Amino acid sequence: MRKNKVITAEEAIALIRNDDVVTTTGFVQSCIPEALHAALERRFVETGAPRGLTLIMTAGAGDSKGLGTGRLHHDGLLSRVIAANFGRMPKVAQAAQENKILGYNLPQGVISQLYRACAAGQPGLFSKVGLKTYVDPRHGGGRVNDVTREDIVKLVEVAGEEWLFYTATKIDVAFIRGTSADPSGNLCMAKEALTLDNLAQAMAARNNGGIVIAQVERIVEQGSIKPKDVRVPGMLVDCVVVAEPEQHRMNYGIMHDAALAGEIRVPVGAMARMPLDARKIIARRAAFELPPNGVVNLGVGAPEGISSIAAEEKVTPYITLTTEAGAVGGVLASGSSFGAATNADCIIDQNQMFDFYDGGGLDMTCLGMAECDGQGNVNTSRFGGRLNGCGGFINISQNARKVIFAGTFTAGGLVTKVEDGKLRILQEGRSRKFVAEVEQNTFSGPFAQERNQPVLYVTERCVFHLTQRGLELIEVAPGIDIGRDILAHMAFTPIIENPITMDLRIFRDEPMELLADLLNLNLCERVSYDAGRNLLFVNLEGWQVRSKGDIEALRQVLETACLKAGQRVNSVVNHDGFRITENLYDDYAEMIEYMMRHHYVTSTRYATSAFLRLKMQEALRKRGLAPHIFERKEDAHAFLDAAERRETTIASAA
Structure with a gap:
């Protein structure tokens, strides 16, 4: 007999037991089942249960101020976290750094693919992702503190090659999210920006004898969702919770955007141009590396601007921009909508996107950088006393055919100005990014050289590229003095052999005619x-x-x-x-x-x-x-x- 699976959030959360392994969906600020997180927090604060949960998640799912998984910081609620990103739940990250909970920081794509391994009853996942980084057991195995002792990443040899084996953790509870559900629990995602790993997470919990709780914005008549529109079938869903509109926003910054949901297409020409500042200079220079007819991934921060530059320079039709969250084509969104895309060609599941990335499908990626040393190693995961996490960085940077790291030369208070086609540094940043040795190795420069992977480092004032001898300074912005503005703010001396001036068009507030160059x-x-x-x-x-x-x-x-x-x-x-x-x-x-x-x-x-x-x-x-x-x-x-x-x-x- 058909069962009406629609219940309240409180009734659904009451099914979670002490010591359960809980996984949740969400990417940065999008597609987060906020009503479920809020109900779990409320139950724990009021009753002290459930206790000792293990949280498994891929990307950060919160606003960094307490929403999303940030609600789960209360002492005793969590005992262990396996996540790609800790930065969006800073109090949970602090608990890990203070040895109050066990913690692992693993690559986002690995966790995403482990959901499928769990669903299939497999013991884990073989991958080369993470070799020679802090995830490698020889360099810490992804453990984030001293009390975390168990090895869930192992170094193995297969056919004479090094691989990492990631152990799968069985899942008891899955929080997923859709737009509509019928009483039997069939879910569609018509108004969602992304589909993420909802299906794989539901299968992983269901096949382990666990429960699947789905948050939706509405209930529709039984059988009214077309079969091909059902993204998670009701046979996998135990409970359906209808959320209040405020707790079912598309993301924390937007209630709903039909273009991000793929319901409409909007004119690209109407999008606002970026002001000519340091961020645009970096994005413009990185855009010169775009491969015509290639597939590109853009990271958060400075790299996001490349999407706007591509649209401004009318390059978008000649490249395919993607995000690890599953967006293919269109103009990639930024800010609270990061991970989604306006006028996307399609949206695929996150684990499938990482299959594509890991298999070498990316022609180029542009990613941010917090620290970089003379060997070309890059840190984005742990710096300045903060446990941020790697996100999808390791999957993407290790497998793209070409890697561009992009960011300002210094951080914290940097002020620049473009005058008469030249760059001026009005106030230097307080923190150096080019350091003697990175605090944590999220990207291995020597490993990239072993594999002949081209790597560039683009800043507002200069460009480096990676050679067998280390970083070489190859371009300098007009108006910048190498000694005063570059070497004085580095903890190492790069190779310097006749660097050229960065393309002057980058520093003029007019179209660069980039398309002619790329084609x-x-x-x-x-x-x-x-x-x-x-x-x-x-x-x-x-x-x-x-x-x-x-x-x-x-x-x-x-x-x-x-x-x-x-x-x-x-x-x-x-x-x-x-x-x-x-x-x-x-x-x-x-x-x-x-x-x-x-x-x-x-x-x-x-x-x-x-x-x-x-x-x-x-x-x-x-x-x-x-x-x-x-x-x-x-x-x-x-x-x-x-x-x-x-x-x-x-x-x-x-």
Whole structure:
């Protein structure tokens, strides 16, 4: 017989026992079952029960001021927390830091995928996510304090490779959330911004003999939800609680936004432009790294601004922006709506998004940074006396094909101003971000180098990139003095070899015409031919190779110029300020080999960067090509002149 599962929040919470393992949904400030959290807090304050709960959650689910999981801070309510984020429940984080509760800080994607393992009755999850970070058992195993002793992360070897095995924790109670439910508990999420892990969490609790409590905003007639709109079937749901509107907000900042829910689409052109401040400078510079036709993830903070820049520069149709919460496409939201997207193409479950990320689907990510050291290690999880947590940072940063870390150069009171296309530091931040050694290793620079992962560090005043020797300063903002404004505020000295000026367009309050750069529409303007000398000059100063598509675009431009010349040509290539993604040197050398075989008599190039010269020499020699790469333009032209004289002498002798 059908059962009416609609009960009050108090009746549902009364089913929770001492020592139960409770999981809850929510992402940052969105999709939080606030009525259930409030009812659990109320029961404990009034009765002292239930006690000793274990809380399992992925992303932070609160406003950092006491709402969401922040309600669960009362002494005795929790005995253990397994979470990706502690920053949105600061009193719970404080209890962990004071050794009052046990605590683990694990990667968000791992916890998300562990729900499925629990649902399937599996003992845990094998993953490479977390290797060489603080989650690795060799560096702490994700334990957040001294009283936490049990190892739930183990280092194992499979087929000669290192893996981490994460132990699954069986779930007794799942708090989930939907928009509508029928009396049998079938749930739809029509007005929700995200679907998150509701289905997997419900299965995990149900298959462990636990209970599933669903918060909704309304009850609809039995059978009125279309089968394909049911995101969690009633067979998994034990209780349905109808929340008051204030406790069923889309997020803490917005009651409801139809565009974020995918109910309507809004004109992108109507969105407000960012003011030209430090945050916009950082977002603009990072946007130059966007891969056309690529898939991109953006983190919270400064990286969020890239979405606005992409819309402002009309780049959005040529990239797919995503969030780990499950939003695909559109313009990513910020602030209290972070994780959702306006005009999204689709919303998928969070665990499925992490499957995609972990498998290498991301072409690029841009993430924030709290601390960075000379080896390129980055800390976002524990700093300044705060236990913040890693969130999805480790999954994303370890598996993206290219990583951009973005943030202000210093923190706490930094004041900047852009005047006449130059950046001025009016007041320096109180805290250094570039430190001698990071407090906790959330991202391993040496591990990234082992895997040839390209990594950039973008600030408002300069840009670094990661090399085998550590961080190298490669770009400096106009108006910035390296000694006064950069080195004086770092605890280590980076490699410095002829850094170039950051693109001047970034510091002008007008469109940058970024789309033309990303699609290489102006690439032909970098190539000129001198018929009198039969010389093809290729000016690649400041140009960037982000993908194989960029190399193919250059080959087409060069081949067109050579065919127009009507004969084999000599070429000189300016590589000053030229940058190429680490794993594309061989593809670039292959393009040069093609041009030598079909169109060039000889070719020479120059670059002031010793590192670039070394890498190009290695790549060219592997293909049996003479490098002919010099430090100065004059040396490159002198080599070409000597080659021409030799040809003339040979021709005369013949």
